[in-house]
Amino acid sequence: MTNSSAARPPRADAVRNRQLLLSAAAEAFAEQGTEVSIAEIAQRAGVGKGTVFRHFPTKEDLIAAIMGEIIDSLITTGMGLSDAADPAAALLEFMTRGIELLARDRALCEIVGRPSLQQPAVRAGIDRLCEVVEMLTDRARRQGLIRQDITGQDIVLLLAGVHQTAAPLADTQPQLWRRYLALTFDGIRTQHPQPLPHPAPHRFKFTPDSMLADNSKAR
Amino acid sequence: MTNSSAARPPRADAVRNRQLLLSAAAEAFAEQGTEVSIAEIAQRAGVGKGTVFRHFPTKEDLIAAIMGEIIDSLITTGMGLSDAADPAAALLEFMTRGIELLARDRALCEIVGRPSLQQPAVRAGIDRLCEVVEMLTDRARRQGLIRQDITGQDIVLLLAGVHQTAAPLADTQPQLWRRYLALTFDGIRTQHPQPLPHPAPHRFKFTPDSMLADNSKAR
């Protein structure tokens, strides 16, 4: 009696398709953001469009399912860091892991920023994530390792902010965010400045052939 | 060679409509970003849709015209700060003005981030802006007021990054970016930390009705 009453197990092909769908959607969202069409996700999974809507009645439901999983993984990371010996190092490690996730997933960047997604499951996940961050921050602050006026909410916002700072050059310098994470964390911690780990960015400097061929001969 | 004196002047209603169009589009883009439909812009300007495409053959051309103007205004600001007595204060002032522009204009945020807009005029404007920032940064760095390993390109990226850090809460705390600008500038400058000017952010804490109720406390 795995199911108390009137619950029938789903068919084998249904669970298989659901899994195919989830992984295909996760990949597509990560690469192209939440604007990927349902048709493309269905094609990647090798199923029909109707099958997508059978498993997830709305596109938002599909997004919420995948984003919720990613947020949960970050919560787990934070919980594992909650009793580290050096709370400041733990906080930095947590931020590093969070930004790595953001750098790999365009859809994740979109949902953390905008309050557009009011899916309750995702909201609840973000709330739990905020509590974990608050806890990590409190430990570091109580030991005097970071500024007293920094809160967990600051950290959550800076997580996305640091990533977006480096995002415009992510194609050519995918590790650039480490530079700004170090700079930001230097502003947060009470110690004296540390050297920045990544060289300064370049580009934006009129490299005529870097983008296309030669139709930029204006002026 | 087109004889400049022989070129016929445009008709009076044409120039008037062009002006109406520019201001309507600037307003619409600032409020809603570059995704506003051409139809809405035409309606705001009180003209037909076809008139928009008569003056700007493509939507991108219209965007470029308006964004170019805004970028130029920021360049002018930077040039005016180029011989200030305190180069660090000048740099901070410039960043403040830049983020104020970003906070007021959603479309501006979109184009500085993504390299999607390859309109040559806008590219050239951004390049000139980068040169101005480089100059401001060099002055501050040569006087030892900021870290030696900070470049003008860092400043350009941080401009957008600081704004986007506070953007998710911009509806309820429109001045929050000042907190992160101060924090970031503390990391950049060589002096000791200064107090943060804005209280720490709240929200994300399961306040079910906070989104619609108390948005009145903005200066």
Next chain:
DNA sequence: GGTCAACCTGACCGGCCGGTCCGGTTGGTG
């Protein structure tokens, strides 16, 4: 006032996308 080109308008086109639906298929069960 008369003429004409510049100008304006809004109906229209093609394409995309989220979501629906129904005929056909298939997996499980007795």
Next chain:
DNA sequence: CACCAACCGGACCGGCCGGTCAGGTTGACC
């Protein structure tokens, strides 16, 4: 094996949007 409900597929719908065009209107100049 036979049956049927769960399941699948993809044609289809309505709506939106950037861009085009034919036909009516109007400003400028003689």
